[in-house]
Amino acid sequence: MDQICIGRNAVRLRDSPCAGEGIAHLLGWRMVKVHVVSDVHGSSAALARAAEGSDLFVCLGDLILFLDYDDPTQGIYTDLFGADHTRAYIEARTAGRFEDARALSADAWARRGVIDPTERWAAMRDMVRVQYEALFAAMPAPALLTFGNVDVPDLWPEYVRPGHRVLDGQAVTEHGVRMGFVGGGMVSPMRTPYELTEEQYATKLGALGPVDVLFTHIPPLVPELTYDTVARRFEFGNAALLEYIRDVQPEYHLFGHVHQPLRSRMRIGRTECINVGHFHSRLRPYVLSL
Numbered sequence: 001m002d003q004i005c006i007g008r009n010a011v012r013l014r015d016s017p018c019a020g021e022g023i024a025h026l027l028g029w030r031m032v033k034v035h036v037v038s039d040v041h042g043s044s045a046a047l048a049r050a051a052e053g054s055d056l057f058v059c060l061g062d063l064i065l066f067l068d069y070d071d072p073t074q075g076i077y078t079d080l081f082g083a084d085h086t087r088a089y090i091e092a093r094t095a096g097r098f099e100d101a102r103a104l105s106a107d108a109w110a111r112r113g114v115i116d117p118t119e120r121w122a123a124m125r126d127m128v129r130v131q132y133e134a135l136f137a138a139m140p141a142p143a144l145l146t147f148g149n150v151d152v153p154d155l156w157p158e159y160v161r162p163g164h165r166v167l168d169g170q171a172v173t174e175h176g177v178r179m180g181f182v183g184g185g186m187v188s189p190m191r192t193p194y195e196l197t198e199e200q201y202a203t204k205l206g207a208l209g210p211v212d213v214l215f216t217h218i219p220p221l222v223p224e225l226t227y228d229t230v231a232r233r234f235e236f237g238n239a240a241l242l243e244y245i246r247d248v249q250p251e252y253h254l255f256g257h258v259h260q261p262l263r264s265r266m267r268i269g270r271t272e273c274i275n276v277g278h279f280h281s282r283l284r285p286y287v288l289s290l
Contacts, residue, residue, distance in 0.1 A: 032175045034058060035285035036276045038217065038256025039148065041065040042074070042131055044138040046283040051140030054285075056174055060256050060276065061148025061183055061217045063135045064128055069094070069231065069259075070281065076127045081108040094231055098189040128152060132159045139164060144172070148217045148257070149185025149192040169204030171211050177290055180211035180250070185218050185257065186236040202240040213290075214253040214271075220245055224263040225273060231260070245271050252288065 035054035040047055042065030051057035068074040072086040081089075085108055092101035106117075114120055132155055139145075141163030147153050156166060165172070167181035182204045184194045196204075208214075218235075219225040220242035226234045235258045245253055249270045259278040266273045276286035 031289045032056065032177075034288040034290060036060065036215070036254050036288060037279040037285045038062060038276050039259060039278045039280055040135065041068070041150075041280035042135070043280050043283060044134045046279070047135065048138040048140070050279075050285045051143070054287075057140045057143040057285075058215060058254075059139065059143055059145045060215055060254070061146055062150045062256065063148070064131050064150050064152070065280070066150055068280075076124055076131075079127060080112070080123070093190075094233070096233060128155065129158075132156075135159075136161060136164070144174070144179070144181065144215075146181045146215060146217060147183030147194050149188075149190075149194050151183075152193045153183075169207045171208045175290065177213055178211045179213045179215060180208035182208070182214075182216045182241075186238060188236050198238070198240065201238050205240055205244045208244075210248050211250050212252075213288075214245070214248075214250045216241060216253070216255045218257045219255045219261075219275065220253070220268070220273065222266065222268070222273075225261060225266060225275065226258060227262040228258050229260045229262055242268070245269070245273070254286070254288065 032055045033053065034056045035051050036058045037047065037050050038060035039062040040059065041062060065075045067077045067086070067090065069090055072078060072090055073083045077089065078086045085104070089101055089104050092104060109120060112123065114123055136159035139161070141161055143164050145164055145166045146168050160166060168183040171178060171180040173179070182201070184196045185192060186201065187195045187197055218241070219237045221237035221239045222242060223234065226237040228235055245268050251271065253271055253273045254276050256276055256278070258275060259281070261275050264275040264277070274286070279285070
């Protein structure tokens with residue numbers, strides 16, 4: 001597990017996690033371990049273990065495995081259209097040929113007798129439900145959750161269990177620390193299920209007020225944090241999120257979304273911005289000690 005530790009109300013010793021933990025021990029503080037995951041994408045077995053040893057568990061969304069860029073034999077898209085078609089589709093999207101990718105997808109749907117794009121959801125809904133049933137059964141409780149851009153918020157109330165608290169554009173206080181949550185992604189050519197306009201995202205941020213730790217699914221609009229070195233493209237970040245960080249300066253901002261980032265960590269003023277990692281491939285949580 002990656003880990004960063006700070007002694008509560010102490011000088012922040014970010015560059016020496018062990019030192020921070022040592023000071024906390026000497027002063028009689030108890031460190032609060034927060035385990036954070038994002039981009040679970042169907043990894044229910046690892047998810048069930050992800051809270052072990054933690055005081056608080058946080059999930060930043062993207063539970064569904066629709067399309068696996070690393071393994072085209074997995075995911076809802078492959079279940080629908082087969083691995084060969086999925087490889088061609090991934091190649092087009094990775095190359096930025098979104099019109100070609102949409103044409104491939106339309107042809108594949110047509111072969112299944114689905115011509116109207118609005119009818120595609122009906123064909124996938126049962127597959128999404130099967131994944132959510134397994135994922136929420138595995139989701140540790142208690143947990144603080146928010147949505148990723150690949151999630152379907154309307155379905156979550158059917159699967160959340162006691163102890164699961166879903167937060168989006170809301171702030172809560174846990175263990176004396178003020179935490180803010182904003183889920184979802186930005187409107188994009190990918191057309192994923194939970195995409196927001198710039199105005200919608202800014203409204204959610206504006207509802208938070210000042211926080212000590214900010215949790216979002218997507219990163220701020222910073223090239224080093226949004227560029228995916230494997231997909232070879234910039235993923236969508238958010239400018240209002242960057243402005244919030246500069247103005248409010250939370251101690252930490254934790255996010256996911258970019259699976260193989262150019263940089264997984266960056267300081268913006270006093271705020272440590274951290275990509276918690278692609279849980280589907282790492283199978284372990286990020287650990288933040290407060």
